[in-house]
Amino acid sequence: MxxxxxxxxxxxxxxxxxxxxxxxxxxxxxxxxxxxxxxxxxxxxxxxxxxxxxxxxxxxxxxxxxxxxxxxxxxxxxxxxxxxxxxxxxxxxxxxxxxxxxxxxxxxxxxxxxxxxxxxxxxxxxxxxxxxxxxxxxxxxxxxxxxxxxxxxxxxxxxxxIRKELLTGDKEKAYRLCGFKQIKPVLLMMGGSSGANTINVALREALPELLKRFNIIHICGKGNLDEAKLNVEGYKQFEYANAELADLFAATDMMLSRAGANALAEIVALNIPSLLVPLSAAASRGDQILNAKAMAQKGYCKVLFEEDLTADSLVSNIKELDMHKESYIQAMQKDTKIxxxxxxxxxxxxxxxxxxxxx
Incomplete structure (x- = not known):
């Protein structure tokens, strides 16, 4: 063998x-x-x-x-x-x-x-x-x-x-898992296996405004749950998603994400419009910034640099992404299907x- x-x-x-x-x-x-x-x-x-x-x-x-x-x-x-x-x-x-x-x-x-x-x-x-x-x-x-x-x-x-099972999720199962009562577009935030504290903070500050338009799934990283927001309607937190990730992806209309290469490959494979907040050069070797710029040049996503991230800038960029999401989807669909x-x-x-x- x-x-x-x-x-x-x-x-x-x-x-x-x-x-x-x-x-x-x-x-x-x-x-x-x-x-x-x-x-x-x-x-x-x-x-x-x-x-x-x-x-x-x-x-x-x-x-x-x-x-x-x-x-x-x-x-x-x-x-x-x-x-x-x-x-x-x-x-x-x-x-x-x-x-x-x-x-x-x-x-x-x-x-x-x-x-x-x-x-x-x-x-x-x-x-x-x-x-x-x-x-x-x-x-x-x-x-x-x-x-x-x-x-x-x-x-x-x-x-x-890319794991094949990520392409075969169940949207209805995700809605039940998250307890969403209203039918709204779903915004999924995913910060990588260890989370992304600066994005977590900005997203939670922006919740009152974003929840008017979206149901929000927040994969916040181990130890990063906000206990005070466990019962906020339309907002579901996970420390980490594994078996349920395919279902969460199936329910997702837009993503807020770091720019790790593996996450980007999944985003493109699933044709999900995304706002990327790459890890800053001060906290890394700058690879996520290069990854995000390459994605943006192909018309796959919007980019918001961490130095410019606030609750207000997050809301405005999410709204702009939402307005033009079809163009991002079309750009990704042109990518190879092999x-x-x-x-x-x-x-x-x-x-x-x-x-x-x-x-």
Whole structure:
């Protein structure tokens, strides 16, 4: 049986594309294993999929000064030797890496052992982990055409794998889950797996005005529920959405979102008009700003920068998005309908055929 090791972690965006691939990999006859960090969020998400999970040590690749930077090279080195032992034991034909700091020791170990690696980069510009890992990769799948110039001859434009179940949600089920009594357009706010505090605050301040026009679903992040607003009619909060996310998407007419690449791929696949508030450059490497600008240039969305975010600016931008939502939908519908799953699977199969040809 042919075996593949998936790796990726740190955020949901580094895990859910791997999960999206699992059904197609199974259909294609792959035995699937997963290597992640000892106790990262990826462990919980992957074990739900009944995939054998192996934890390794991993250090965080920081771009800022911290005492932890002194320890992390040793954590990465420990993870490298652990990954070598695991890969020798598992004997995969291919490693597929979605990114995140835990993937660095896995990809380096695969390179040492001569195991071909396929990497997926979702953002406009490669993150530090993928920059390091690319040196040992056979193929680098990318989400944006603009990314190809950063990855050289190894780059292939595939888009991002999207879980098929997200396309088959039940709108009526979402209405019952949220307890909405009035039929209004639904605005969904999603800030990523850890939430987005500045957007949470602005949205809650804007509720009196926005609720006149919309029912609002607010995925606010773990620990960010506002107890005082649990019974506000037309406003439903979730810390995190997993099984119910497809239904929530089916009910959604417009989105307010961060600009993480995985969320953007889902927005485009579902043709949902969106207002993006990318994470500021002060709090990140600026990848979300580049992602959002690329989306806006294609006519897929509106962008409101975090520095300009207030309750008033949020309301005015949501109203403008609502007025022109059909143009955003039409722009996204022109995008390719060949799924990212199919394109990534093609690259994995291509690597496997090369292995078989030389064996």
């Amino acid at each position: 042919k075996t593949i090791v998936l790796t990726g972690g740190g955020t949901a965006g580094h895990v859910t594309p791997n999960i999206a691939l699992i059904p197609s990999l199974r259909e294609d006859g792959w035995d699937i294993k997963y290597i992640g960090s000892y106790n990262g969020m990826e462990k919980e998400l992957i074990t739900r999929e009944n995939i054998p999970y192996y934890g390794i040590s991993s250090g965080k690749l920081r771009r800022y000064l911290s005492k932890e930077n002194l320890k992390d090279p040793f954590k990465v080195m420990k993870g490298y030797f652990e990954a070598c032992r695991l890969l020798k034991k598992i004997k995969p034909q291919v490693v597929f890496s979605k990114g995140g700091f835990v993937t660095v020791p896995v990809v380096l170990a695969a390179r040492t052992l001569g195991i071909p690696v396929v990497i997926h980069e979702s953002d406009m510009t490669p993150g530090l982990a993928n920059k390091i890992a690319m040196r040992g990769a056979k193929t680098v799948c990318v989400n944006f055409e603009e990314t190809l110039k950063y990855v050289g001859d190894k780059g292939v434009l595939t888009g991002s794998p 799924s990212g799953i199919q394109k990534v699977m093609k690259e994995i199969q291509k690597v496997m055929k090369e292995i078989q040809k030389h064996s």
